[in-house]
Amino acid sequence: MGTMTFRPRRITLPAFRPPVFTGRPHDARTATAVGRWLGAAFAVCFATGLVSHYLQHPPDWLSNSLPPRPVWGYRLTQGLHVATGLAAIVLLLVKLWAVYPRLFVWPPVRSWRHALERLSVAVLVASALFQVLTGLLNIAEWYPWPFSFVPVHFAVAWVVAGSVLLHVAVKAPQIGAHWRRTSEGTLALPAEDVRDRRSLLLGTGAAVGAVTLTTVGQTFTPLKSLDLLAPRHPDHGPQGLPVNRTAAAAGVTASGLRAWRLEVTGPRPYTLTLDALRELPRTTARLPIACVEGWSADARWEGVRVRDLVARAGGRPGHDGVRVTSLEQAGAYRVMEMGADYADDPLSLLALTLNGQVLSLDHGFPARIIAPNRPGVLQTKWVHRLEVL
Structure with a gap:
């Protein structure tokens, strides 16, 4: 019987050929146009994010100097923060779509300078x-990660800000060349390519x-009837107020x-029962409550001024927190x-009622803090102790 000989077949791998992308929407002019909007959104997000962070976690040197006015200040800055952050999602995805062909350049690294540029972009x-x-x-109040959101979000914000500045510095010549609508070479584009870019923008x-509206x-609130995609x-x-x-x-239970x-x-x-607290002079104020998640609403609050409670305990209004x-x-x-400054403001209240009704348990019964220009997480509910500092 004859012997059969098996010869392995040689497997030849095809040579790598990077994909070829055509079409002007992937060019530098388009990336620059979208990048301007994205850069503006990131700048607003960063500035308003700093305001939010330092109002929530002020350093010692700033804690007694935070301004309680205007009363709507935090509502405005945090509303802008969330609105521009949502807009930035759309802009970032379009920006990545406009530049992604450059991810496939070959060879991937041409020099040390090119390697550092790609690393900074990454x-x-x-x-x-x-x-x-x-x-x-x-x-959306969904936290599928093991780390604390606030400090990590704050730290990465500085990474983003530094990366944007570095990217702009490296790409300044290209950005300048394509910044204006009449940039060099733009007018010579075929009419079809110009229409494509205009349609994309x-x-x-x-x-x-659409996302903003x-x-x-x-x-x-004038646009609250269009509030279809927001979580609140x-x-x-x-x-009549979110919780x-x-x-x-x-x-916390009623019992x-x-x-x-x-x-x-x-x-x-001193110590006060609820009945004794209700007998003290009360103040009514219309103040917004604004949460870090981006929602806010005005409400009518009634309660005892914090400064009066501090003064009764022997504190110095305007000096003691x-x-x-x-x-x-x-x-x-x-x-x-x-x-x-917050404790002494006449609109900082230990609130007992909301919109003319006794606080519900979810809104902090029997007493909660409400103060102007302050994040919602610091409008403490279910208060049982005040300590003059």
Whole structure:
């Protein structure tokens, strides 16, 4: 019987050929046009994000100097922060679509300078995507990651800002060459390519406008009827006001409040029952509550001025701050501090009613803080202790 011989077949791998992209929407002029809008959105996001962070976590040297006016200040800055962040998602995706052919340039690295340029672009793209996507999940209050959102989001914001500045510095000659509509070579383009670019930019603007119109109503109430995509509606919730953290989530129950007392510590400490607190002189104020997730709404609050409670405990209005403690069993904002300017403002209240009704349990019954120009997470609910600092 004969012997069969098996010879392995030689496998030849095809040579790598990077894809070839055609069409003017992928050129530098298009990338520059979209980049201008994206850069503006990132600049607004960064500036308003700094305001939000330092209002929530002021350093010691700033804590007694934060301005309580204008009363709508935080509502405006945080509304802009979330609105421009949502617009930046659309703009970033279009920008990446316009430049992605450059990801396939061959050879991938031509020199040390080229390698550093590509590395800087990788950091910019990664950090920008991380920032806008985690921000989107934050306004939906979904946290599928193991890290704390606030410090990480704040740190990566600086990475994005530095990466944008570095990218602009490296690409300054190309950006300058394609900045104006009449840039060199633009007028010589075929009419079809010009129409394609114009259609892409018009479509991008329409997408940004649609996202803005269907979300900004959560804070800009004249457009609340168009609030279709935002996670909150300014009128939906107990007593006509949204609630982020319910009493059940905070571990506060009505039965646990039967023996509630307000404890105020200072040079002359004292304790008040709810009936005694209600007998003190009260102030009514119409103030917005504005949350870091981007929603906000005006409401009519009535309660005792914080400055009056501080003065009764022997504190010095205008000089002493207040530490506020909630009955909430756990949480990053269970204990909150108000600087001297906030504690002394006549509109900073220990509120007892909301829109003419006794506070519901989800809105902080029996008493909560409401103060002007302040993030919602610092408008502490279920207050049981005030400590004059």
